[in-house]
Amino acid sequence: MADDQQLWGYTEVAAHLGISVGAARSRKSRGSLPVPDDDSVPDRPRWKPATFQRWKPVGRGFRSDLHRSSPQENAPSD
Template sequence: MADDQQLWSYAEVAAHLGISVGAARNRRNRGTLPAPDDTSIPDRPRWKPSTFRDWKPIGQGHRSDLRTRTATDTSS
């Protein structure tokens, strides 16, 4: 199945983010997850994997001011 046809439930989203299913549900309720791509089934939102490809979580626990270390950073 192509990436655009596959849809993730809370379980796949949680596994991708490394959090519990309950935490994924809480994040959606707080509005800190991307909008679902499919809401045709009540109480069962689903997302395309591509929705999370470039998405970065914001809020508690995510430091957007940090950068990855490069080879020049480690030489000092």
């Protein structure tokens, strides 16, 4: 891999995903991140930014607890 190509470590991946570095490491160990583009240094995987632009995280479905009902639905009826 050419040295002039930008590669992301855990810090950049975590910032991109909006999670902590520890969470990024945990996701990697569970196989919930894409395969690293460079794993030549033990315990320091690196990814190309384009890898995350194409990657779609595996979802666990719709979280209804994150969506509130509209105020009209909660208004008392006469």
